[in-house]
Amino acid sequence: MSADRSKFVFVLPGLIVLVAIILFPLLFTIRVSFSDWDVARPGLDWIGATNYLRLVHDTRFWESFGRLALMAVGSVLLQYMLGFGLALLVWREVRARRFFRVLFLIPMMTTPVIMAVIWRTMFHESLGPVNDLVRLLHFAPLPWLSQAGLAMMSIITVEVWQWTPFMFLMLLAGLLSLPREPFLAAAIDGAGPIRTFLRVTFPMMAPISIGAIIIRLIEASKILDSVYVITSGGPGTATETSSYYIFIRGLRDFQVGYAAALSFTYLVIMAISLTIIAKVLARAMLVRDRA
Amino acid sequence: MKRIKKYTLLATTVALALGGTLASAQDFKKYGIDKDVPGACSYASMSKKDYKGRTLSVITHAVPVMGEPTDLHAKQFQELTGATVNVVHVPFGDLFQRIMIPFQTGQNAYDVLFYGSLWSGDFHDYLAPVPKKYLDTAGMKDVTPTYRKVATWGDTMVQYTVDADRNYLKYRTDVFNNPEYKKKFKEKTGHDLAVPKTWEEYDEIANFFNGWDWAGDGKPHFGSAEVTKRDDLMFSAFIDRASAYAKNPNVKGGMFFDLKTMEPLINTPGFVKALEMFVKAKRYFPPGGDNFGLGDEIFSFGGGQTLMSYTWDDAFVQAMEPTSKIRFKVGSSPLPGSHEVWNRITKKWDHFDKPNAPAYVTWGWTSAVAKASKNQDMAFDFLCFFSNEANADHDLQIGRFGINPYRNAHFTKSFWADKMGWGKTVGDQYVDTLLTIDRSKNHVFDLRIPGVNQFMSSMATGVSEAMAGQKTPQQALDDVAKEWKQTVNRIGVDKVRAAYANVVKLEDNE
Structure with a gap:
């Protein structure tokens, strides 16, 4: 057996597992999406594109995409800015640097659904500490979870709190891997901290920034537990995201075939959107690097 | 000699x-019981069984509600019979699909199932009928007719009764009996302060007692705590309010659908009126009250924040627990009603001198044995043991277990007055309330039809949209009706009608 072939033999088991894990569920979902499997009709019959035609007219599904976009983009941008700021803070020699690095990571280590319950209690409009604080500042208590805009903001806050540490971790790793020479050169040229950040640090961090943003966008677009616990998609449908809507249709209503069609459509849309976003980010951030 | x-x-x-x-x-x-009650399901009888080497798989709700008693009695059953009992706990939102998927795919995943009785329209084909020897036990014969009906599909009992639920009104007796408040209320409204008999009265009282310190603790207090969070049992709260306007005892053949045509009635004036009032009720909710789940509602009323509330027994039982702030200050009464009730035949409002107040037998926990189970003998023995008289008496006393009266014996006044330590006034009133609901001839049951979750979920969404101001009550319910129609067509008109006929039969006392 040639060396090339033997390589394949070693890779094959892993490849088979990977295909089984990734491809089979995907193909099965596609097959289910062409069936009428629901609470009254178990099994994989064939109904053609009926589910896909139905979802074209499902305004609740398309509206949930709009909310998802707002929630995901809003929270990831905030996470990026905060994460970058915190990473810059502990990148340089500061006192208790190790302590702060661990401290900033704690929210990410907590269980999302448990934290969502705790945040829900904090935002509780009559019993939660957030409104106690608002009252201390002599403002009227706010309807954090029962007014559309504030409910959206509350969920974004929870997401930012939970996932900024991920950004922090990625960006800190990026900062620590940067070569020292460009910074020395900038210092010799007399560049101040802002100029150094804009002309040296930020452009050199562009590739890792794009990676971190895309990874977080993928994760944020699947947001479910926070919405489920904090608002159940309400008030009305004001915080209902695509994944929550698919969850309702699939697991609550048990419309398995239709939920599969929604899931596959969601996957295609997300794949296209994220590819476009990655390209746009790369063009915006890497062009600046070349300039 | x-x-x-x-x-x-x-x-x-x-x-x-x-x-x-x-x-x-x-x-x-x-085992924590007072005494074993002799019978086929007793501790003594179970201790004679030998299930060594056999395993029973049980699926139930998360701890504590129903999950904790399942654990407790599973452990006892293991010790008594030698069986191995594996209990799987699942959160409520996941429970339906965790039961349904094995059913539909032909897997024999669980022998015993604990779930909400409103799903019987979906599950009944997969459940083993309760064998005659269990139907003949003293414990089962003592289950009230109302809850035997809940456990029955067609003419066959397919569910083993372990709990019974109903929604009713809870209120603060210290406030309602306060002479100063009575005077102020009369001056302001021109009416006597009394336990509300109609939703309009409820509205007026809740509004009067909203936003000021009627409890004398220096904090503002509010009119009413209600379950309003969209996917957190809000559908039950809406049915509580809507039944008074939409369930006309003089019109047979369905409240949610017209049984003949299977046309949804959810957007008819009775339901619309109830939703309009539900939307208006927001003004006397505590802050955040329009996003309250069941837990919030129990906590709000039980914590003394609100004057009134209405839902399950658990809220009342917890309000009367020794650690409760409002112990001995709570009263119970059947749900308010309405003088005006929509008649879908004449398309007019019928006037009732005595308010129409249907009793909503809302879903409660139930249990069943899977038809595919290879351990049906042991599974039924477990359920028979779970609900034996001694265990039921024990479980009724623990609010967090979620087990509420379902046998005639459970309506013994002395049990609540003395054993629970509620005293005669509260205990007697509680039993009277429950008996009135149980013996009512004007019941509303859950929509126990295939796809009930789809119907309830779209109704809750519509109600929530109206509450949030996204749609008018009429628009919201028109959209729900449209979705219900599509769902009926998708599942099959005849299939849904056949199931709904069972519900209508109960509601029409046929």
């Missing part, structure tokens, strides 16, 4: 028998 021997033998036998009974009664006390 012979005679002496005979009597000695008899005396010895009696003494041994008595001694044995006393010993076993004492032994069983270690």
